[in-house]
Amino acid sequence: MLSLISVMAAPETAGAAGSTTGSMMTTFVTFGLIIVIFYFLIIRPQRKKDKETKEMLSSIKKGDKVVSIGGIHGTVVAVKETTVVVKVDDNTRMEFSRNAISSIINRKGDGATASSKKKSKKEEQVSAPEESVEAPVEEVSAEAEKKDK
Incomplete structure (x- = not known):
């Protein structure tokens, strides 16, 4: 069993x-x-x-406009091996570590980066309708002045 x-x-x-x-x-x-x-x-x-x-x-070089990780905007005056000297105001220069640079806003030779170009295109699209709205208002006000005379 x-x-x-x-x-x-x-x-x-x-x-x-x-x-x-x-x-x-x-x-x-x-x-x-x-x-x-x-x-x-x-x-x-x-x-x-x-x-x-x-x-x-x-690729940071002299003349580039940069933003630090702390939000400080300035222009690169000198580039060293591990640091970057940034001109913040007329007489103010600050030395940052390269790693403290968050982004490059404008390149000296290029004029603008791709993100800046995208922003400018959006601004152009936004500004275009404003112009068309303002033109008829001026015409209406000119017609109103003619009627008043």
Whole structure:
């Protein structure tokens, strides 16, 4: 009778061992998918942003208008190996670490960066409707003056 019970229990243990390997496999696949998702949503974009920032900091030159991470606006007067001297006011010059420069607003030779060009295009689009609204108002006021005379 004892052997009968052990024979009946043997298939259950074999099935249980197979299900644990299956559940371990799904666990590994799930963790693998999570790692891939994190790579594409977090790690890869951060590396791209770091690379762009490094290129921007290495391309700073005299005459560029920059903004520091503290929000200070100024013009680059001198570029050293690890620091940048920024002219903030007529007689005020500040020396910043290169890493403290947040962005370059205007390049000396280029005139404006791509983000500045986008902003100026938006300003032109916004200013265009204002001009068309103002013109009829002047015409109406001129017609009103003619009627008053």
